[in-house]
Structures are given as C-alpha cells and as structure tokens.
Amino acid sequence: MSKPNRNIYRPPGPRPICKLASKSMDSSSFLDSLSQKLTNLTRLLYWPPIPGGGGDILASTSPQTSTYHLRSPAQASYALGSSLEAILVARDHWGRPKTHGGDLFRAQLLGPDLKAGVPGDVWDLENGTYLLSFPLFWAGQAQVQVRLIHSSEAVGVLQRIWREKSATVDFRGYFRGPKGTEETVICNVDPQSTGTKGPTCQYRDMVSGELWFCAKPPTLPCNFLVGHSSGNYLKVTTPHDESLLAWNVTDKLLPQGISPIQIRTAATGNISLAxxxxxxxxxxxxxxxxxxxxxxxxxxxxxxxxxxxxxxxxxxxxxxxxxxxxxxxxxxxxxxxxxxxxxxxxxxxxxxxxxxxxxxxxxxxxxxxxxxxxxxxxxxxxxxxxxxxxxxxxxxxxxxxxxxxxxxxxxxxxxxxxxxxxxxxxxxxxxxxxxxxxxxxxxxxxxxxxxxxxxxxxxxxxxxxxxxxxxxxxxxxxxxxxxxxxxxxxxxxxxxxxxxx
CATH class of the missing domain: 3.40.50.1110 (SGNH hydrolase)
Structure with missing residues (x-):
C-alpha cells in the first residue's frame, strides 16, 4: 500500500517541456482542438436568467421570508413508494414574492429516528416559484427540510466571477539552482494570472497538452522548477457581492412549512423500504x-x-x-x-x-x-x-x-x-x-x-x-x-x- 502522492510509476518519455512565453501568448489553442462534443459541454451549464442591476440587498431572496407548502391537501398518511410534492415561493427581505428564478435551494426529506434521508428534486419554474418533489422510500415518520444555499443574486455574482475571472487563486513555484539558490514566483493556469509583466515559463504536459505557467525567476532558468504549493486567494468581490454571499443569508434553513408526515408500509406484507x-x-x-x-x-x-x-x-x-x-x-x-x-x-x-x-x-x-x-x-x-x-x-x-x-x-x-x-x-x-x-x-x-x-x-x-x-x-x-x-x-x-x- 503506497502513501498519498507517491509516484506509481514514471511514464516513458521526457518530463513536461518548459520555455519562455510572452504575455501575448494564446494559451487556448489546446481547448480549440477539443472535439465538438467536449467543447459543447459548457452548454450544460444553463442556469435560469438572473436580472442584472439593482444594488438593493433587501430585494435579494431571503431565507427568513421564503415559504413552502404542500401542493395538495395533507393526508393522514402516505403510501410507501409514492411521492410528496410541495410549492416553494421565494421572497425578498421585504416579504415580496420574487418574479424570477435562479435561487439555489436544497431540499431534503429526513427521518431522524430512522437515520434516514433522501435529496428532494427542486424544479425551478423561473417565475419565483419552485416545485419540490420527494420520493417516499421508507416507512415511518419523515420531515421536509429546505435550505437556501444562495440567493439568485448571489448566484449571479458566482456566475459572473466563474466565467469572467481567469483565476480566483494563485500558486507558488519554487526554483532551486545547482548551488542551492532558491527563488519563488507566482504560477497559474495562464500567463496573465501569474501577475507578471515580464516573460513567463511555460510547462506543457506531454500527454494531455495542458499548459502551466510561472513567472520567470529573476536569475534561474525555467527548467529549475522543483516545488509547488498553494498561494493566495485573490480579491474578486465588491462589498455588495460580499453582502449577498454573507453567512447570515447563505446555507440557511427556511421556516418549517410542512408538518412531519407518516409513511405507511406497503399493502402487501410488512415491507419498510421501497x-x-x-x-x-x-x-x-x-x-x-x-x-x-x-x-x-x-x-x-x-x-x-x-x-x-x-x-x-x-x-x-x-x-x-x-x-x-x-x-x-x-x-x-x-x-x-x-x-x-x-x-x-x-x-x-x-x-x-x-x-x-x-x-x-x-x-x-x-x-x-x-x-x-x-x-x-x-x-x-x-x-x-x-x-x-x-x-x-x-x-x-x-x-x-x-x-x-x-x-x-x-x-x-x-x-x-x-x-x-x-x-x-x-x-x-x-x-x-x-x-x-x-x-x-x-x-x-x-x-x-x-x-x-x-x-x-x-x-x-x-x-x-x-x-x-x-x-x-x-x-x-x-x-x-x-x-x-x-x-x-x-x-x-x-x-x-x-x-x-
């Protein structure tokens, strides 16, 4: 049994090559060569449109005022193997219903006494309401729980930063000369994110073609790179962004909207799981x-x-x-x-x-x-x-x-x-x-x-x-x-x- 990070083998052929790269170098050529299928994977990242503009934090979705209720009248008990449906209405901090979707809610059906749980399906109707669906897989008591992970406005911040910023963290590259001299520089996935205005060292993986860049050390050559580590988290948010992502509105439980339900065993035999x-x-x-x-x-x-x-x-x-x-x-x-x-x-x-x-x-x-x-x-x-x-x-x-x-x-x-x-x-x-x-x-x-x-x-x-x-x-x-x-x-x-x- 080997330890984490231990090399399994050394593949044949040379290690990734390195060379100087100018700031103007286009590092996206490999991406351009991908098959059409993989390039189109980004189409899977659809998210309901989120209206831009508006700096009123109180107009963002609130976990305290958003509500949910059963889609149909409550029953005395529910059949094992059936499903439970609910309607969630997103509201802002004034209590006003939202008119667009894009919030990230997480819904669960829990059975604490049975140490049971299943994720609910959250269907965004893109008009401020959400359809929640929970399959009933165990017999006994169950309780719906809903959390607001991020408001649609906070998702808009994440979406913008993820697509527009080349990186939100950087890394350190450690170079060592033959006489023990060490020099440390910033490294990242593209030349711009290294923060240097001068030349950069480029490293290409010989199998995948992926590129890695480090700012050129002051005196040592590119092929003297010996170490790697995390660097800093980069400042990418405004005070308004940070308010939308603050702890008091992130990953918060909504007020309980549905009483605990009872799930009865199957009609044929004493079956407790579906x-x-x-x-x-x-x-x-x-x-x-x-x-x-x-x-x-x-x-x-x-x-x-x-x-x-x-x-x-x-x-x-x-x-x-x-x-x-x-x-x-x-x-x-x-x-x-x-x-x-x-x-x-x-x-x-x-x-x-x-x-x-x-x-x-x-x-x-x-x-x-x-x-x-x-x-x-x-x-x-x-x-x-x-x-x-x-x-x-x-x-x-x-x-x-x-x-x-x-x-x-x-x-x-x-x-x-x-x-x-x-x-x-x-x-x-x-x-x-x-x-x-x-x-x-x-x-x-x-x-x-x-x-x-x-x-x-x-x-x-x-x-x-x-x-x-x-x-x-x-x-x-x-x-x-x-x-x-x-x-x-x-x-x-x-x-x-x-x-x-």
Whole structure:
C-alpha cells in the first residue's frame, strides 16, 4: 500500500517541456482542438436568467421570508413508494414574492429516528416559484427540510466571477539552482494570472497538452522548477457581492412549512423500504435521480444492488488480488485513509493513491510528484483486476469552466484508450462533494463541475459514485471532508462495483 502522492510509476518519455512565453501568448489553442462534443459541454451549464442591476440587498431572496407548502391537501398518511410534492415561493427581505428564478435551494426529506434521508428534486419554474418533489422510500415518520444555499443574486455574482475571472487563486513555484539558490514566483493556469509583466515559463504536459505557467525567476532558468504549493486567494468581490454571499443569508434553513408526515408500509406484507429489484453494480449503468437514500445510516443505491462491507474480512476478501489506483483530491484520499484505518493489514492489496497535478492546492510538494491524471492513465496496462478511481472537481471551482473542460478532455481520451485496450478495467468516477460556501468554492460551482463530469463520461462504460447526493442527504453539517459515516458508505459503494456479488 503506497502513501498519498507517491509516484506509481514514471511514464516513458521526457518530463513536461518548459520555455519562455510572452504575455501575448494564446494559451487556448489546446481547448480549440477539443472535439465538438467536449467543447459543447459548457452548454450544460444553463442556469435560469438572473436580472442584472439593482444594488438593493433587501430585494435579494431571503431565507427568513421564503415559504413552502404542500401542493395538495395533507393526508393522514402516505403510501410507501409514492411521492410528496410541495410549492416553494421565494421572497425578498421585504416579504415580496420574487418574479424570477435562479435561487439555489436544497431540499431534503429526513427521518431522524430512522437515520434516514433522501435529496428532494427542486424544479425551478423561473417565475419565483419552485416545485419540490420527494420520493417516499421508507416507512415511518419523515420531515421536509429546505435550505437556501444562495440567493439568485448571489448566484449571479458566482456566475459572473466563474466565467469572467481567469483565476480566483494563485500558486507558488519554487526554483532551486545547482548551488542551492532558491527563488519563488507566482504560477497559474495562464500567463496573465501569474501577475507578471515580464516573460513567463511555460510547462506543457506531454500527454494531455495542458499548459502551466510561472513567472520567470529573476536569475534561474525555467527548467529549475522543483516545488509547488498553494498561494493566495485573490480579491474578486465588491462589498455588495460580499453582502449577498454573507453567512447570515447563505446555507440557511427556511421556516418549517410542512408538518412531519407518516409513511405507511406497503399493502402487501410488512415491507419498510421501497426497493425495486436492481441489477448487480457494474459500470455503464444509468444513474437515476435520486441516485439513492439513507436508512439506518446505510446508503441504498437505486442504480444497483449496493452491498455493505462491515467487516475487515469482507473488505479484504473483495480487494485481494486487485490493483487499485486512486487519483484525485483530498476527498478521495479520505477513502484511502478509511481503508488504512479500518483494515489492520492491506498487504494482500496493491493500493495506490496519488494527487492530481496542477492546479493542486497543497502544501509545498515536489514537482516530480505532480503527474497529471492523463499521464498516470497512459502508463496503466489495465485488465480485469485493475480498478481506477478518479476524484475530480474540488480544485477547479477557482477557474472558469474552460479549464475543467480542458482537463476532462485529456482524461476522457486516456480513459477511452484504457478501456479500448483492456475493456474489463473498472473505472469509477467519484463526483465532487457538497460543503463549499464561498466565492472560491461554492456548492453552486461544484454543481456545475459535477454536470461536466457526468456528461464527459456518460457514454463510456464507467461507474459513478454520486458523492454530491451522499454528502447532502442527511441532517449533518456540510463539510467538504465528510465524517466517517459518509466516507464508509462511499467506499462500500465502490466495493460493490469491484465485488458485485
């Protein structure tokens, strides 16, 4: 079992080349070469129009005055397997109904006594009202809960910054000379974001073609780059923007609008869960919406027959004989940590974890350890005992969507090649978690990233772990790094794909 960030292998061929680049260099040529399919992924980012102008904060959507109610008269009880519908009316701080959509609401149906939860569907009617729909998957008591994550006005701020700013964070590049001299500069995804008016160093990934730029060090040459780390969060908001994104109007519960309901068991027998017959978990299955629900703190997938791996022997029995490659961010590293802490000895398992390359927000890391996912995948032989898990998204909310589309293009190409040479390789895509609530990593931004992730791999024979819903279905505080309960359920779903029976 290797440690996070350890190199799995060194791909053949030279390391990424570097050269000086002028400020006028066009770094978008690679994006222009993408297939039409991937270039059009940005069409998936539709959001209801949000009227511009107006600086009145009190005219923005308020979590205190917005209301919701049942769509039809309340019943004494509801049938297991049916659905509950409600109407939400968005209102401003004066209590006036909104006349346009675009708010980001999150709806849940919770069963606290049963440790149950399922995400509700929120349909924006684009006139200030929203249709909420909740499937009734368990028998017993349930309670609707609705949160305003961001007002439409706040979403407008996020939308503008995401599309118009080339970056909302920067990075540090560390150069070291042969005599130990060190020089530190700013690096980023394009020359402009390095903040320099002089020349920049350009680094091209030899597999994906992706570019990375650092300001030219004062004396050292470009090929002396040895280290990388996070830099600063850049100032991208106005005081008005910050008021719309303030804590007192972000991720706030709406006043309770629906009394707790009672869900009765099915008419035929004492059935407590609405689970139709499902196929064993395998790649290529369509993921329904919702993709699953919790009951007694266990996630029940609605796409396939997920299993529980509650003992050390069951985990080892599943993983033994497999080669597992986990590539991504810290939310995926949590899976490795869970396995490490749960299973005393993983010696029978060939398990590797590595962070994706630039733009990685991290402590100082050797550049030699930063391989792109595309480079890692190109070096894998694949096969029926090879599992590749990709966790992408969290580090891309600080850049415009074109940056993530470019990354997805390179990864999709290498995944396609891997599945072509070894069709029985299992590739698992972990969607990004909920948990961010700032201009640098809002849940609205993560939602867009997940849309792109789904679309990029939708027609490939891969498996999806819907971490977005798994991290937003229980009555627990949002955390980009969720607790053990959620991580265990995510890993159990992964293992269900590796060992479907």
């Amino acid at each position: 689970l139709s017959p499902r196929l064993p978990c395998r790649p290529g299955l369509l993921v329904p919406k919702p993709s699953g629900f919790y009951h007694q703190d266990v996630w029940h997938s609605l796409a396939c027959s997920s299993r529980s791996f509650s003992t050390v022997d069951s985990i080892l029995g599943c993983l033994a004989g497999h080669v597992i490659h986990m590539m991504g961010d810290s939310t995926l590293r949590q899976w490795w940590e869970y396995l490490r802490d749960t299973v005393p000895s993983l010696k029978p398992v060939d398990l590797h974890v590595t962070a994706h390359g630039w733009p990685l927000r991290s402590l100082r890391t050797p550049v030699a350890s930063l391989h792109s996912v595309a480079r890692e995948l190109e070096g894998l032989a694949g096969g029926p005992h090879t599992v590749v898990v990709l966790g992408l998204g969290a580090h891309f909310t600080t850049f415009p969507p074109s940056i993530f589309v470019r990354r997805l293009a390179g990864i999709r190409a290498t995944v396609t090649a891997l599945l072509t040479r070894e069709p029985h390789t299992l590739v698992v895509i972990k969607l990004a978690n909920t948990g961010y609530k700032s201009v640098y990593g809002s849940d609205w931004l993560t939602l867009q990233v997940n849309r792109l992730l789904r679309a990029a791999f939708a027609d490939l024979r891969v498996a999806f772990v819907d971490a977005w819903e798994m991290t937003s279905s229980l009555a627990v505080p949002d955390n980009i790094h969720p607790g053990k309960l959620i991580v265990q359920n995510e890993v159990d779903l992964l293992l269900s794909f590796i060992c479907p029976s």
